[in-house]
Amino acid sequence: MERLPVEVVGNILSKLGGARDVVIASETCRNRLEILITQTIFQTTGLQGLSILMDDVDDFSASTVIAWLLYTRETFRRLFYNVRTTPNVNILDICGRQKLEILALSHTLFCQYLRTGSRSFAYCMPKIEILELVNSDIAMSDTQVTVELNSPTLKCIYVEAISLDKFIIEADSIECLHLKDCGLDDVSFIHLDIGETVDNLEIVDVSNFTIFWPKFYQMISKLSRLRKLRLWDVAFDDEEKIVDLETIAVCFPQLTIFLWLGWTVINDLFSHWIEGLVERCQNLKKLVIHGIVSEAKSLEECQMLANVTSSMVQLMRKYKDVDVQFEYI
Template structure:
């Protein structure tokens, strides 16, 4: 047995020894973390050669190795410089030093200039002193992915600072003016993915208005931006995700290519994604105040809609406060869903309404024939919740999975305990009728 094991080890070593140097370079690139790459490259001369000539990806991350936290800034700069300068064909470089206050500008410029002819991806999250204009140093090269954090971008010149290959741009906690951001998008004719996370956007006038335009943009993620008006012109946009954004007005001008719309914890007075919503497949709205009739009208042409999620939304229908005698209309009713969204397969609903409005939405005879997953939730459970669940189940003949989300407070009153016990009994009886439906409970 020991002989066989030794033979296996010998064969394994022999196999590693005969690996092409390019393959070894790919292995080192998969490791990516600088510490692991350096240790692995000391195996033998062949691995050192692979590290020098065939290493494509390298990452310096303070979370990968605790020792990084104990080193001085100047020592880190030397280590990064020496490691980068021992390579000749880096395509992906990532530098994330969480505990470093500031890097000196000179070594950062040296890293960028040394790798600029081969680099395809740059992820950079370290402050520099004085500030280094990463955009200026990285333009007119082969970059396809650029992710910047905690930096300042000033004086973008789209006629000079072009990014002919850039497809993905991420700016987090970056200081930039609205004009420079607009010019930066102009300098990226092939940009498809844009992420803006808590940027410090300087405005040229008193009104906080930002206008962006990109004919190639397909995916936009915006988080923690406060503006009076956000105007986006994007004819190819397929995915729009707004999160934690107080806005007065948001308008999307496009050609109806939007497929995914996500709104999470957004405050907006006027929201407009245009009339062409035929291609919408996913609508995910949470922590949002909406007027359902207007919102429903906006997406009513989305006959391809497969997923609809309205989670902890607040419905505001007070168009006319004086018209108190107006008949109460349903908010999310099955009839509307079945007519407008016949392909709907996943439905998630969680909102607080008066019982008469909640149950009024179950009127009619239409079914959600394609619905296979139903998620329902409450923040304050009432006696009518189980009746609502039963009503919806009866309208979903092909349902396969039901998930119920609830909030259970630690200090429950006697009435709350009674309602929860009654609801549990109702669900148990209900599931005896729908044995084919998988049921899950998620309580907070």
């Protein structure tokens, strides 16, 4: 695209509905790239989707990126933003009160917004349905880093590599919650709280996380329609090591349809743990066993893997109605 005159590119994008929705810049030197993107965007009208994905490129000029956003914010509905700028750009200050339905932010500034007052998240993003925050800097006015999201339209939220003290979600339409690699410095702790109206939340996906089980369970116990709960590479705090699987099975009957279990470091207890879960899941239809076996294994580890496999074969014979699949990497 960079070989064509800018006027031609802009004219094409303006006339083709599908092509004008998204502008993805090719990788080249930073200065030339900034000029190319700027000229292309300014030659384009009616832009509905903007992707600025520059993860491997040096810092862009903040003023240039702000110019892109100011020019397109009146029309675009989808913004995928992954670019480092000097200084950081506050997307909500620039794109607030617009038509954004999907917002994905990486390496940018994200201010904490209180649920009251004119600066609430719902006020800034009245139509937002999908929000992704990856490695974003949280602007704070005090020592405690708190993010509070209140939105009647928000359906899906993905948060990765962000350090917080407290994260509160109040979203009546929330359906999917994904948290990954979040923590506070070296202490991976987060207090989660979701408002009372969570009837639509069906998926909770937590990975690489340290949680306090009583507080986490208190949160998910409100989710009457929860059908998928994945705790991947999750560590529980030292004081609360017991996870009551019986209570989970009773409180969330829809979870028993599909069960996905796995290991990072295999041990003798894994097969017993799986069998205990299957016994409690009377309506189980599908069981997926996910494990890491690609690294070099000692003789002891190979024997342990063989024992687990034998136990799974016996389990399959006992529960013939359950579709068992293995995913090894």
